[in-house]
Amino acid sequence: MNAPAGLPRKVTILGATGSVGVSTLDLFEQAQVEVEVVGLTGGRNVARLAEQALKWRPAQAVIEDEQGLPELRDRLRGSGIEAAAGASAIADVAAADAQWVMSAIVGFAGLAPTLAAARSGAIVALANKESLVCGGPGLLRTAKLAGGLVIPVDSEHSAIFQVFDSRATAQVSRVILTSSGGPFRTWTKAQMTHATPEQAVAHPNFSMGAKISVDSASMMNKGLEIIEAAYLFAMPPERLDVLIHHQQIIHSMVEYADGSTLAQLGPPDMRAPIACAFAWPDRLPWPAPKLDLVASGPLTFEAPDLTRFPALSLAKAALSAGGAAPGALNAANEVAVAAFLDRKIGFLDIAATVSETLERMERDGDLVGGANGDALETARETDAAARRIASAVTASLSSAR
Ligand code: NAD
Ligand code: MG
Numbered sequence: 001m002n003a004p005a006g007l008p009r010k011v012t013i014l015g016a017t018g019s020v021g022v023s024t025l026d027l028f029e030q031a032q033v034e035v036e037v038v039g040l041t042g043g044r045n046v047a048r049l050a051e052q053a054l055k056w057r058p059a060q061a062v063i064e065d066e067q068g069l070p071e072l073r074d075r076l077r078g079s080g081i082e083a084a085a086g087a088s089a090i091a092d093v094a095a096a097d098a099q100w101v102m103s104a105i106v107g108f109a110g111l112a113p114t115l116a117a118a119r120s121g122a123i124v125a126l127a128n129k130e131s132l133v134c135g136g137p138g139l140l141r142t143a144k145l146a147g148g149l150v151i152p153v154d155s156e157h158s159a160i161f162q163v164f165d166s167r168a169t170a171q172v173s174r175v176i177l178t179s180s181g182g183p184f185r186t187w188t189k190a191q192m193t194h195a196t197p198e199q200a201v202a203h204p205n206f207s208m209g210a211k212i213s214v215d216s217a218s219m220m221n222k223g224l225e226i227i228e229a230a231y232l233f234a235m236p237p238e239r240l241d242v243l244i245h246h247q248q249i250i251h252s253m254v255e256y257a258d259g260s261t262l263a264q265l266g267p268p269d270m271r272a273p274i275a276c277a278f279a280w281p282d283r284l285p286w287p288a289p290k291l292d293l294v295a296s297g298p299l300t301f302e303a304p305d306l307t308r309f310p311a312l313s314l315a316k317a318a319l320s321a322g323g324a325a326p327g328a329l330n331a332a333n334e335v336a337v338a339a340f341l342d343r344k345i346g347f348l349d350i351a352a353t354v355s356e357t358l359e360r361m362e363r364d365g366d367l368v369g370g371a372n373g374d375a376l377e378t379a380r381e382t383d384a385a386a387r388r389i390a391s392a393v394t395a396s397l398s399s400a401r
Contacts, residue, residue, distance in 0.1 A: 003099055008034040012058075012122075014094055014113050015104035017042035017049050019208050020127040020153065020270060024102050025052060027271040027278070031286035039093035041105070041113075044068060050075035057081065060096070062089045064109070091116045100278065102153070103128045106211050107334050108327075108383050111135050115376055118143035118150065125277035127153040129228045130334070134327040134383065137231050138375040150232070151277040156225055157232055158273030159251035159264035164233055174255040175235050177225055178245040179304065182216040185246065189308055195347035197340060214337045218350050219304070223315025224333075227326050230319055237320050242312060244302040249291065267291055310351045318358065324367045324382040325358065331386035332357035332393075339394040349397045357390045 003009040015021045021042075028035055037058040042049035046068040053061040053076060062084045063072050069085035076083050084093070087109070094101060094113035101117040102125045103110055110128035115135060117124050119142055126132060132139055132150075143150045152158050156177045164172070183202050184192055201213040208216070215221035226240050243253075251273075253263040266272050267289045275284040306313050311333075318325035336353035339345045345353070361367050366385055 008036045009100055010038050010098045011035045011100045011102070012037070012039040012041075012093060012096065012098035012117070013102045013104065014039075014041050014090065014110065014117070015043070015102075015106065015128070016040040016052055017045045018104055018106065020104035020274070021102065023270045024104065024125075024274050025056065027274050027284075027286065030271070031275065031284050033278070033284070038096050038098040041090050041093060043105070046071045046075065053081050054079060060084060060093050062086075062093050064090060087112065095120045098122050100125065102274070103131065104153075106130070106209050108134055108331060108379075111139075111379060112376060115139060115142060118148060119146050121146035121148040123148055123277075124150045125153050125274065126150050127274075129154055129224050130330050132231055133224050133227045133330045134379045135375060136326070136379075137234075140231065142375075151280055152228070152232055153270075153273050153277050154225060154228060155248075155268070155270065155273045156252040157228060158276050160229060160233060160254055162264045162276065163254050163262035165254075165256075168256065169234065171257040172233075172235070172239065172254055173257050174239050174241055175229055175233060176241045176243050176253040176255060176261075177222060177229060178243050178248070178250050178252050179219065179222045180216065180248045181244040181246055181302070181304075182219060182221075184217050184308075185244065187308075189348070192308070192347050197343065200340070200347060210341060211334070211337055214340060214350070215333070218311045218347070219309035220311035220315065220333050220337075220350070220354070222304075223311045224330065226312075226315055227319045237316055240316075242304045244304055245299065246302075247296060247299055249293075249296060249299055265291060311354065314351060314354050314358065321362075321367060324361075324378075327379055327382040328358055328361050328367060328386035329354055331383045332390035335387050335390035336394055339398065344398040345394050346397075346401070349394070353390055353393045353397065356393045357386055360389050360393075361386065 013021050037056040039060045040058045041062040044065045060082045066085040072083040091113045095116040101122045103114040104127040107130050111131040114131040200217040203213050248268040250263045253261050255261045318329040332354040336350040
């Protein structure tokens, strides 16, 4: 949805205080775009949300943590900006009258507001991959039915989006997602057993939120991205591949039946895919860092190691199983990553927790179905069931340490 001619575009940023949210506002500033900010939301960081609100003057600033509301009100007093709190206030502001909504909350918590934004008919710039993994193709249908569109912001999916010929889907032989390999690309399994949260969040090329950083280290991030790509581009699991490309210059590729492969390249900078999602189908001029292929040196490629990084196979199996499996995989991973960051379980226990949770749910018949009834309710049930089991698994792994 675009603004009427001559008027600034109305935008809302969900997860404004996080890494992608901050990059989005920075891009607006660098590109000097004229936007009218309708809403900004944050999780717990009241000070940062208030500072952003005083600068960008949204109609509403919403903090998820209800205990932060008095401080947010205090900081916004006299500004005319309405302060609100809680998950339902976030979903409400997501559904307000923005024409472009950045979905950059982390985890399953982003699903309800992302669905609300999709239902409003806004263009949804989707960074929050977990919401697509859990909401499934229904999220995309919701946006389409409302006259809106979901444009991927995840750098791999933005790359594919830019080189994917939707008129020739049947002639796409493979979609190849590239991966940096993460900070443990060259580590042995024995070394990974003792990996600390500090080592896991030290990503080689990007500074990102803690959760996605751990996901990059375990390669569950790439696993979630395979599922994300399957839904966005309607590709079956066997036509989705992963290639380790440490330099992160090629952001992904699409191979066609005639032997031609199209790739998208650029410096690793999240503002580039955000700019693409903001201006599509135009191009946003901004002082973007440009590629210097001579300076960046040789580009290298390796096959992923499925033994050291079992999360990739777990995600692909969940995609093939369908039904509730992708949502359960995501929930178990969120629980396990939080336990790892809390130093309750080891790094390799993350994939072990996901695997054990999916096995137990499959054994108990909890992974079938999922398509009936309200999509959000179904996703919430799966999420809650998987969290209960995964929490029991991490508790027993923790006490065994
Ligand atoms: P982050 O942790 O830096 O930021 C997350 C944002 O969500 C923050 O504003 C936080 O306050 C908010 N939040 C957290 N829990 C919340 C809750 N329960 N309810 C409401 N808001 C909540 O994470 P990030 O790195 O910016 O990533 C955001 C999303 O974008 C993730 O899904 C991630 O996978 C995806 N993504 C990030 C990058 C990147 O470079 N950082 C790249 C591709 C995709
Ligand atoms: Mg990515």
